[in-house]
Each structure stands twice: as C-alpha cells, then as structure tokens.
Amino acid sequence: MGTSKKDVFIIADNVYTPIGFTTQQNFEQLKIGLSGVQKHDRADLSDVSIAASIFNKDQIFIPGEHTYTKFEQLLIASITEALSHTDIKIDDPKTGLIISSTKGNISLLETEENNEALQKRISLNTSAELVADHFGFINQPIIISNACISGVMAIVTGMRMIQSGQYNQVVVTGADVISKFVVSGFQSFQALSAERCKPFDKNRVGLNLGEGAATVVLSGDEKYKGNVRVTGGGISNDANHISGPSRTGQELGDAIIKAMNNVGVNAEDIGLISAHGTATPYNDEMEAKAIILAGLQNAPVNGLKAFYGHTLGAAGLIETVLAKQCMEQNTLLPTLGFEEAGTAPLNITTAVSKAEIKHCVKTASGFGGCNGALVLSK
Amino acid sequence: MSAQKQHITSSCIVSGNAVYKDGGRVLGVQSSDLASFLLGVYQHFELNYPKFYKMDNLSKLGWLASEVLLKDSFDKSKYQPEEIGIVLTNANSSLDADLKYWDSVQDVASPSLFVYTLPNIVIGEICIRNGFKGEDALYITPQFDASFLQQQVIYLLDNDILKACICGWADVVGDEYKAALFLVEKSEDGVEFGVEELDRIFNT
Numbered sequence: 196m197g198t199s200k201k202d203v204f205i206i207a208d209n210v211y212t213p214i215g216f217t218t219q220q221n222f223e224q225l226k227i228g229l230s231g232v233q234k235h236d237r238a239d240l241s242d243v244s245i246a247a248s249i250f251n252k253d254q255i256f257i258p259g260e261h262t263y264t265k266f267e268q269l270l271i272a273s274i275t276e277a278l279s280h281t282d283i284k285i286d287d288p289k290t291g292l293i294i295s296s297t298k299g300n301i302s303l304l305e306t307e308e309n310n311e312a313l314q315k316r317i318s319l320n321t322s323a324e325l326v327a328d329h330f331g332f333i334n335q336p337i338i339i340s341n342a343c344i345s346g347v348m349a350i351v352t353g354m355r356m357i358q359s360g361q362y363n364q365v366v367v368t369g370a371d372v373i374s375k376f377v378v379s380g381f382q383s384f385q386a387l388s389a390e391r392c393k394p395f396d397k398n399r400v401g402l403n404l405g406e407g408a409a410t411v412v413l414s415g416d417e418k419y420k421g422n423v424r425v426t427g428g429g430i431s432n433d434a435n436h437i438s439g440p441s442r443t444g445q446e447l448g449d450a451i452i453k454a455m456n457n458v459g460v461n462a463e464d465i466g467l468i469s470a471h472g473t474a475t476p477y478n479d480e481m482e483a484k485a486i487i488l489a490g491l492q493n494a495p496v497n498g499l500k501a502f503y504g505h506t507l508g509a510a511g512l513i514e515t516v517l518a519k520q521c522m523e524q525n526t527l528l529p530t531l532g533f534e535e536a537g538t539a540p541l542n543i544t545t546a547v548s549k550a551e552i553k554h555c556v557k558t559a560s561g562f563g564g565c566n567g568a569l570v571l572s573k
Numbered sequence: 574m575s576a577q578k579q580h581i582t583s584s585c586i587v588s589g590n591a592v593y594k595d596g597g598r599v600l601g602v603q604s605s606d607l608a609s610f611l612l613g614v615y616q617h618f619e620l621n622y623p624k625f626y627k628m629d630n631l632s633k634l635g636w637l638a639s640e641v642l643l644k645d646s647f648d649k650s651k652y653q654p655e656e657i658g659i660v661l662t663n664a665n666s667s668l669d670a671d672l673k674y675w676d677s678v679q680d681v682a683s684p685s686l687f688v689y690t691l692p693n694i695v696i697g698e699i700c701i702r703n704g705f706k707g708e709d710a711l712y713i714t715p716q717f718d719a720s721f722l723q724q725q726v727i728y729l730l731d732n733d734i735l736k737a738c739i740c741g742w743a744d745v746v747g748d749e750y751k752a753a754l755f756l757v758e759k760s761e762d763g764v765e766f767g768v769e770e771l772d773r774i775f776n777t
Contacts, residue, residue, distance in 0.1 A: 297691060301671055301690075304672070304675050305675070309672065314746065317671075318664070318665065318666070318668075319666055319713045320713060320714075323713075337721075338712060339710070339712060339713075340666055340691070340711055340712075340713055341693045341709075341710055341711045342691045342693050342694075352710075355728055359728055361724070375678070376671075376674075376675060376690075379682040379687075380674070380684070380687035380690065382682065383681075383682040383687055384684045384687065384688075429708075430708040430709065431655065431706055431707065431708065432658075432659075432697065432705060432707070432709050433700075433706070434654065434700040434701050434703070434704050434705055434706050435701065436701070437694050437697045437698065437701070438684075446706055449706070453734075561691075561693075562691050562693075562694065562697070563691060563693040563694045563696055563697030564697045564700060565693060
C-alpha cells in the first residue's frame, strides 16, 4: 500500500501571525510560552470584550501602494517570506498554487455597500487570481474552502498532485481574518471562551479566534532528500451533525488510520500528534476518543490554540509548519492552557522537552462533519 | 486496483426552474423565486425529510439534486459507508448564506444561519442523509471546470480511496442557481467519465 509513492518534501515554509512573521520567530515565541491571545475591546469586532489573537489595527503587511485587502496581504506576505528560502520557478508550468480559507474577504460586507461589484471583490476567485498574478503563477490556483480542515486538506491535496505527477512543486498557503462576521457567529453558538482557551483541560469552556497565515512549499525533487516529508493523508465525514462532532470519534479515528496506512507506520512510530484541540467541550472529547481509537493513546499530544486561537482556514497550515519545526528541532512544545486532564486519557504535552520525532500526525475537524489527518515523516 | 473503468452511472441537473435526470427532463416548476422552486421540487418527489426546511438554499439545492441523482440509480448496499464520498465545486462559496446571515446580525446573530456560511455544509447534509463517511472536498472554481473535477475524482477512485463518488457543481446567489451532480462508479455501464461528457451533460 503506497510503498512506491513518490516522496514529497517540505522545502520552505512560513508562519505569519501576531506573535511572529517567520516560522523561526513563531517557534521561539512558543518555546518561551508567549501567546498571541489577549483581551480586546474592539467595537468593530464585538460589543463585549473578547480574547483573541489578532494583528494591531494599524499593522502594515505589505509596504507601498496597492489595493490588496488584508486577507490578500496576509497571503502575499506569507508566500513572499516562504519563497525567500527557495529558488523554485514560479512560472514553471509544473508549479502549482493551492489556497485555503474559510471566509476570505467576507469582512468587506461589514464596511462596504452590498452590490455586484462588492460580491465579486469578496469572491475567493478574485483573491486567488490577484495573489497568483502577484507572483506570476501560470496555472490557475486551486481554492479549498472546507471549513476548519481546509489547511490540512490543502497540504494533502498538494502532496497528491506531486505524487500523481501533475506538478513538480506546489505552494500551499492559507489565511483567515477575524472580523465581526466571524466573531458574531461564534458568539451566537456560545462557542467563545472569555479567557485564554484551555485545550483538553477539564475546565475548558470554548475557543478563542485568531488570525494569521502560513505557507508550505512542497517539492517532489529528490535533491531535497533529508527534508521533512508529507507522507500520508486521510479525510472522512461523520455523517452525523452539521455543527456538532461525532459522539464516538470513529470517523476522525478512521481518517488518522487512513493517513498512517498511506505511510505504513504503526502507532509506536508516531512521536507527536499536533491536535486540532479547539478547547470546546465536544471537539476535544471527540478528538481524544479518535486518537485512542487510532491506537495513539501513548503518543505525545500537543495543541497550539491557546497560542494562536482558532485561525480557521490557516490553522491546519500554521500547526503543520510548527509540527515540522518540532521534528527538526527534536523538541516537544507545551500545550498552553492545559492543566488537568478533562477528556478520555491522552499524553498531553505540558513543557518544552527534547524528543526524537520520526513521524507526526496532524489532525483537524470542522463544521459539516469533516475530519482530516496528515502524516509528516523525517 | 480494479480493472473496471469509471463511469457516470447517474446524473442530475437542476437549472432554469427544471430538473433533469440522465439527460431527460423530469420536472418543471413554475415559481417566482428560488425558495418556492426548491419547495416545489421537494413536494413533487414526495420527499419526507424535516431537516430540509432548516437548510439554506445552497444546501437545499445540492441535497435535492442528490436525492434525484441517487433515486432508483444507486445501490448503496454495494459499498461500505467510508467507500462513498463527495467532491463539489462552485464559484460563489456560501455567499448567499453569508449575505443572509450578515443581515440577521444587525438584529440578533442566528446560529442556525451562521452554520450555513461555509460552502461544505451542503456536503455534510448529503452525508448525513445517506450515511456517507468517505472522503469529501469543496473547491472553489471560477466556473464549472470539468477537467479539474475529473482529475480530483479519478485520483480518489484510482487510489481506492473511494469506490463511489458524487461529484459536480452546486452554486447559488440570490435567485441565480445551478446544480449538476454526477454519480461516478467503477462499472461496466454508464456514460464515460470524461471531460467532454461532463461538459455536455452540464450544458444540457
């Protein structure tokens, strides 16, 4: 099963968030326990104060004259920094671009008059074309909008497009911006925690929102041998409820097993699980059950949502890049916010520690009952 | 890998106040707006599924198209739940629900509207109805892109990630809409799963 598959290497990456504009900066902040989640009183976001990881209002992402929206600027800034570490040819017909987002430019609805021109400006197709043109990609970008698994799905899609020979290299990027549209929606679900969130903790009460972007550059070129590889992916649906997770975790568990079968690894080979861990009562319990069903109850589990909030379409990308960094640095990161076990029993990380990580599982789940998992290998 | 080729074993188009199955028109409904058209389709086929009433128009459209697509054409007992998946595309994401949700925020933000502000919810609705647990995906493309769709679905079938896949297009903004769903299986019969065939059926 999958043994003859082509290797897909991560040859460059970026994480662009309120606590750092490069992968390295972000990783250093995580090691010292610095979180981007803070209390904000911002009438443009919410009538009540919220805890979220957001950029300063006057933050400049791309200098100079341009008409890019904040969402597009985040994508461009993240891609630009990632590409500075590699010399791949963007205008090569074998170079692809995949963009992941849940809500893109939706915040424009809040400040602009609704008409046909605005609707076109909001469209993810418009943003994708602008970003592709900015860098000179010649292939039509692929846009994934599959709720909170978008980022994981985007990387899995990129891996497959290289394995099938369609592309030799793929730039996979994603971003989401936090505005009143998204905040009010999560508030209406009573899903937000007023304090910094507590993934997998007994006293977790909900999630924080966050904004950011991340990029990975994938290549099938054997000259990158030695780099961390994307080796497996699995996607499934709960077929249970559009806004509540599965009660059993069986379907996310199946996605994890599918991803591990792609690689041909066993449970004891997994040195890190980078969990979705939104810190809502139901998600974390479901995820814990899924991890146990996949036989991974002993593997170290790390969640980063108390550092970044839930960055929606960027989350899978941000967390995958930082998991890759953990593998390269032989380092486990703490799960900020976790103190007391509050789900089916898992091995949750609580401190920075040294560990050899050969293979890592990244998980995600989202509205619509979707689940995604991928495997990184050293 | 099975030797059988993939074929389109069923198709359904919902467009221009009419419903087409396997190329033939099966229903026309006189209606002034999309909501009443969709209700007319629901009633005509005597579907009994109370969840229908709380769906947004994109989910109603895609769900109704899937009901017509699968009716008398699909034996789901041939497959395990995780062998059946869905790959949908559209141009406007969930814009129709986004606009309606944002209108509601001026008054009281409604969680039942907010949940539909993601374009993949229609996939979730079809999965819940039929118990499909395989891989699914929602891609945004500027227009119906038969070549892209075919590539994605062939990958899933050739690599035995799925054995049956519902794929196609479902797009709504206001009263502008179109759904075109294809059931693709490894089978001796059916229409060849090719770009030309997809485009021909789409443009019926």
